[in-house]
Amino acid sequence: MKKSSRGRLHWQPIIGATIVLFMLAVAIVGPFLMPYGEAEIVGFAFDLPSPEHPLGTDVLGRDVMTRLVYGARNSIGLALAVVVLSFLFGASLGLLSATLGRGVDFVLSRFFDLILAIPQKVFALLLLAILGTSLPVLIIVVAFLDSPRVFRISRAIGLEINALDFVETARLRGDSGLGIMLRETLPNSLPTLVSEFGLRFCFIFLFISALSFLGLGLQPPSADWGNMVRENASLIGFGEMMPLYPAFAIALLAVGVNLVTEWLAERWSNPAHE
Amino acid sequence: MKDLMRSPVVKMMVARLLIGLGTIAVISFVIYGVIELLPGDIAREVLKSQATDESVRAFNERLGLDRPFLERYFEWLGNALHGDLGRSLISDVPVSELLAQRVKNSAFLAVLAAVLAVPLALLLGILSATFRNSVFDRATGITTLACVSLPEFALGYLMILFLAVKTGLFPSLSVIDPGAPLLERIWQTVLPALTLTLIVQAHMSRMTRSSLVALFQRPYIEMAELKGLRRRKVVWRHALPNAMGPIAVVITLNMAYLLTGIVVIEAVFAYPGLGQLMVDAVARRDIPLVQAASLIFATFYVSLNTLADVIGIVTNPRLLYARK
Numbered sequence: 001m002k003k004s005s006r007g008r009l010h011w012q013p014i015i016g017a018t019i020v021l022f023m024l025a026v027a028i029v030g031p032f033l034m035p036y037g038e039a040e041i042v043g044f045a046f047d048l049p050s051p052e053h054p055l056g057t058d059v060l061g062r063d064v065m066t067r068l069v070y071g072a073r074n075s076i077g078l079a080l081a082v083v084v085l086s087f088l089f090g091a092s093l094g095l096l097s098a099t100l101g102r103g104v105d106f107v108l109s110r111f112f113d114l115i116l117a118i119p120q121k122v123f124a125l126l127l128l129a130i131l132g133t134s135l136p137v138l139i140i141v142v143a144f145l146d147s148p149r150v151f152r153i154s155r156a157i158g159l160e161i162n163a164l165d166f167v168e169t170a171r172l173r174g175d176s177g178l179g180i181m182l183r184e185t186l187p188n189s190l191p192t193l194v195s196e197f198g199l200r201f202c203f204i205f206l207f208i209s210a211l212s213f214l215g216l217g218l219q220p221p222s223a224d225w226g227n228m229v230r231e232n233a234s235l236i237g238f239g240e241m242m243p244l245y246p247a248f249a250i251a252l253l254a255v256g257v258n259l260v261t262e263w264l265a266e267r268w269s270n271p272a273h274e
Numbered sequence: 275m276k277d278l279m280r281s282p283v284v285k286m287m288v289a290r291l292l293i294g295l296g297t298i299a300v301i302s303f304v305i306y307g308v309i310e311l312l313p314g315d316i317a318r319e320v321l322k323s324q325a326t327d328e329s330v331r332a333f334n335e336r337l338g339l340d341r342p343f344l345e346r347y348f349e350w351l352g353n354a355l356h357g358d359l360g361r362s363l364i365s366d367v368p369v370s371e372l373l374a375q376r377v378k379n380s381a382f383l384a385v386l387a388a389v390l391a392v393p394l395a396l397l398l399g400i401l402s403a404t405f406r407n408s409v410f411d412r413a414t415g416i417t418t419l420a421c422v423s424l425p426e427f428a429l430g431y432l433m434i435l436f437l438a439v440k441t442g443l444f445p446s447l448s449v450i451d452p453g454a455p456l457l458e459r460i461w462q463t464v465l466p467a468l469t470l471t472l473i474v475q476a477h478m479s480r481m482t483r484s485s486l487v488a489l490f491q492r493p494y495i496e497m498a499e500l501k502g503l504r505r506r507k508v509v510w511r512h513a514l515p516n517a518m519g520p521i522a523v524v525i526t527l528n529m530a531y532l533l534t535g536i537v538v539i540e541a542v543f544a545y546p547g548l549g550q551l552m553v554d555a556v557a558r559r560d561i562p563l564v565q566a567a568s569l570i571f572a573t574f575y576v577s578l579n580t581l582a583d584v585i586g587i588v589t590n591p592r593l594l595y596a597r598k
Contacts, residue, residue: 129556129564247428
């Protein structure tokens with residue numbers, strides 16, 4: 001890796017990538033290494049840390065460390081599923097809107113404006129009240145509510161790219177709208193979309209953790225970093241920090257993803273740094 | 275008066291207000307309409323094991339599901355405009371009765387948080403812009419980043435842990451008695467309000483800082499500096515008045531954001547507000563109550579966003595002093 005023009009090493013992405021890779025490793029490999037099961041009751045409620053339970057036990061006597069690790073898998077997996085769905089929906093419609101223009105663009109833009117006009121948390125609560133809180137519903141609802149932001153950015157990028165000469169050439173060559181979108185607009189908008197992916201992931205991750213905290217996200221006994229805080233919150237009244245460990249994990253991952261994303265975005269927007 | 279009506283600013287403002295009203299109308303349609311999304315029989319879905327033919331029929335009648343959708347919508351909207359929001363599915367009490375005190379409590383919390391957050395954010399923003407790249411600027415920058423990365427509920431519990439449990443400075447749960455004297459109520463509400471303050475001040479103070487810093491690049495500020503004016507005077511007399519418009523817009527947008535933050539923070543402090551009521555209603559699938567709460571939240575949210583746009587229009591000198 002070359003040093004930047006200012007001659008400084010890039011600490012930011014190194015720290016960020018370390019955090020992200022560590023969390024991913026925990027999420028993927030961790031559950032296989034844990035001696036206890038996700039919902040297995042192994043002791044009394046709120047046991048103090050001991051060699052068998054390095055972080056103690058939770059409100060139902062389950063191993064906190066084990067639940068943190070399973071929580072990594074569940075929380076990160078859930079957020080990833082939502083971001084992917086949100087991008088499939090938002091980005092494809094955004095690029096389509098930019099390429100087709102006119103009527104389609106107008107209708108889609110107003111539709112997504114409307115979703116954005118309703119406060120996201122409130123809309124999510126309303127939809128969950130009506131559709132229930134099963135896992136597929138949760139993923140679809142959160143992805144749907146997040147997609148307007150993806151739509152907006154991909155539409156903007158699409159419009160920018162479609163104004164360039166090579167797209168004009170493709171149009172004059174007689175390519176169809178869909179062909180232009182897939183062969184010209186999509187590949188050229190990928191850098192921006194990838195860094196946007198990081199930002200959306202952070203946002204969705206925090207959003208789902210808030211829903212889980214409210215008891216409307218992943219349902220027990222599944223471990224999730226949001227609902228773990230709620231389950232054990234009574235311990236805070238005794239001056240204990242344990243219930244907040246999952247929250248710190250959430251913050252750490254958010255900072256890690258942010259560091260990597262910011263660095264990527266800066267690198268792509270200033271090719272002079274290369 | 276005729277001149278005033280013809281001014282582009284007034285025209286844009288009126289247009290924006292009408293768009294705001296239209297948005298609220300369409301949103302009310304969405305809020306009422308999403309119930310149609312449920313595939314199959316909503317009554318059986320909600321009643322689950324208690325679903326007998328009789329209870330299902332009673333349920334459908336109560337929600338009016340046996341009548342055409344548009345008829346039901348306009349009746350609901352008409353009643354809502356008169357303050358009648360239907361009856362709770364669970365307790366059969368009028369929704370407006372359940373909401374009344376909760377809305378007041380939430381409004382109290384939101385106003386207290388705003389009163390704390392706005393001056394604090396302005397002060398921090400102006401100070402970090404004035405002494406940019408100083409230790410103070412960096413410290414507030416890092417604290418802000420930490421506040422934004424932590425989930426809102428964690429921030430609330432940290433406040434409880436350090437300001438209530440460990441030091442005993444404030445009560446950790448909010449026991450709200452509407453008849454209590456004002457100071458007592460503020461005392462009970464101050465911890466959730468402080469948490470909300472930390473959440474919304476982050477964005478506001480950073481935006482205040484960056485809009486001031488952007489102004490510092492302007493030639494007229496350089497001129498003021500070259501005249502030998504003190505830094506403080508340059509900031510307060512020359513830069514700040516020109517930054518107030520955008521800053522006011524950011525503040526209003528963050529007040530809208532504060533509203534949605536209330537939902538989570540009330541749950542942390544068991545604060546008896548609208549957000550808490552709504553979360554409980556969602557868990558019990560008390561749909562009329564959830565719809566009413568959504569409508570109230572959305573109305574305030576859209577109003578604040580509209581207000582932000584209007585402030586943006588009014589404080590834009592390019593529009594105010596448009597060339598003829």
